[in-house]
Amino acid sequence: MEQTLHAFKKRLQEIAHVQSAMMMLEWDQSTYMPPAAAEARGAQLSTLGKIVHQLSTDDRFGKWIEELTPYRESLPYDSDDAALIRHAKRDYERSSRVSEDYVSRSLKNASETYNAWVAARKADNFKLVESQLEKTLDLSREYASFFPYEHIADPLIDRSDFGMKATTIQSIFKELRDGLVPLVEEVTAQSPIDASSVLQHFPKNEQIQFGESVIKQLGFDFNRGRQDFAPHPFMIKFAHGDIRITTRVKEHDFTEAFFSTVHETGHALYELGIDPNYEGTPLHSGTSMSVHESQSRLWENIVGRSRGFWKHFYPQLQTAFPTQLSKTSLESFYRAVNRVERSLIRTDADELTYNLHVIIRFDLELAMLEGKLSVKDLPEAWRSRYQSDLGISSPTDKDGVLQDIHWYMDSIGGSFQGYALGNILSVQFFDAAVQAHPEIMAQIEKGEFSTLHSWLKQNIYQFGSKYTADEIIKKATGKEMTIAPYLNYLDQKYRDIYLTGK
Known part of the structure; x- marks a missing residue:
């Protein structure tokens, strides 16, 4: 159990490090990145997103969470380890429903749409980003389709406000x-x-x-x-x-x-x-x-x-x-x-x-x-x-x-x-x-x-x-x-x- 817990936490750190690298690229994109870098930035974020998804959903990671469940249940509810395993299980179950291909396409579209939005806003012309936003809407609906829901917006809301409908x-x-x-x-x-x-x-x-x-x-x-x-x-x-x-x-x-x-x-x-x-x-x-x-x-x-x-x-x-x-x-x-x-x-x-x-x-x-x-x-x-x-x-x-x-x-x-x-x-x-x-x-x-x-x-x-x-x-x-x-x-x-x- 101790070895499993160590491997589990090490994996979480790896995921966090790649996510931090993604956020650094996103910060740069929103602050100092030159416009000509937009296409490459989309590809970079897409690649890193796939890596995060792979690390977050592979069978071994899921097996570790399963093996740690008895340990979690033996701990007080407010234990840090119990909370960590509980949270990771929720994230794993959510991420596992979403395909790797979807993650790649979504991140690439997000980067492309952001840059189209910058240009559209500067030109005061919604038409310049309309087609990209249509893709975003299709992708948003596709994301919701991976989950059971009462309302199609529920899975999207749940990502940022867990439990809200x-x-x-x-x-x-x-x-x-x-x-x-x-x-x-x-x-x-x-x-x-x-x-x-x-x-x-x-x-x-x-x-x-x-x-x-x-x-x-x-x-x-x-x-x-x-x-x-x-x-x-x-x-x-x-x-x-x-x-x-x-x-x-x-x-x-x-x-x-x-x-x-x-x-x-x-x-x-x-x-x-x-x-x-x-x-x-x-x-x-x-x-x-x-x-x-x-x-x-x-x-x-x-x-x-x-x-x-x-x-x-x-x-x-x-x-x-x-x-x-x-x-x-x-x-x-x-x-x-x-x-x-x-x-x-x-x-x-x-x-x-x-x-x-x-x-x-x-x-x-x-x-x-x-x-x-x-x-x-x-x-x-x-x-x-x-x-x-x-x-x-x-x-x-x-x-x-x-x-x-x-x-x-x-x-x-x-x-x-x-x-x-x-x-x-x-x-x-x-x-x-x-x-x-x-x-x-x-x-x-x-x-x-x-x-x-x-x-x-x-x-x-x-x-x-x-x-x-x-x-x-x-x-x-x-x-x-x-x-x-x-x-x-x-x-x-x-x-x-x-x-x-x-």
Whole structure:
């Protein structure tokens, strides 16, 4: 048994190393890779993907998992070895259903589609990526066909949010939408907030310097990480000591780079806080997309857009940009970074309307998977939904169907639900932290984040994927996921800003 366990863990390390090499190539593709390298990069990723699939599904590996089952069953449920074998068994059973040929074709298509998307977005022309996206839709349906399912999207959702199903998410999203739409209507009927203070010229280098000084105080470790630039900001991890974030800068909008940086830092803090003993195993990553997104949104919005946060950092921002902000009060700035607008871009959306952007995408991808919406009709369907749900519609593809990278670098299905579920969980986790440590709110006003960071690390981060999302939520908050705290948070915050004049 000891020899089997050793061989099993060694195989997991080999898989992790090849996956890290793949992620390095993907990071390079999204940051510094020259355009002419696109075809070769697709072939490289396809080859490495086949190697990962072979290592993950061969009969010997499956036999080791089977032999380790009695050992796993003899251990306490919360044993690290028990969790590792349990997780590996789940991954093995999922991967074994998928053919090696499919993995190769899917990865090659993803790389080709990403590069077509970059060109299409630059040219503002969906037609340039339409045929590739049709292949992606076919591949997404093919992936689902390898599994039994209630809804065709279920296997795709399960990859990023284990145990979640399309019908469950639709029910949650209905409750979310029903709670949001009346408040959005009420708030947007008020006089718009003056946002001119954040829409001045803020030089790129100074923006980056300020943002990096802030995330150091939040806990980002530049000895184990770095920040670069990408068309669509993201966080990626190659190892416990190599976790990277990216951002993008608009020199005439301070909020673009700053909140992207804080958002990706939230993801990075999660990965930085995982037990280092899990490195080289499937446990050494966040447990689900929804829980991961809860951390980026917690730091970006609940902390980073709070009055207390800016009571501490706004004087520093004024010092960094005296010409732009010396005559702008803290309250005016706070209102500007929390303004509500019917906007086109999901990543720029305010807290109140953000989830409507996510629900639109989720509904559209379900419609495509169900065969009710063709890829060629997607741009018009996108515009129609934005007009009906947000009262605004983009005349361009760039700010419409081409704005998000997700469908163009992976699959259609399972990509977006985690953003809205993460918002719901962000408040639930934060409330639990404050309940345990009421001093957190006062500490944020002083620029002290160690208590909050420590609570998150102790209750969420350190476990990586040792527990499922449902188990983590219950362990950290004592409850299952609930939407009420999130809706209450939004109602109180935006009534305070827009409706009570405080």
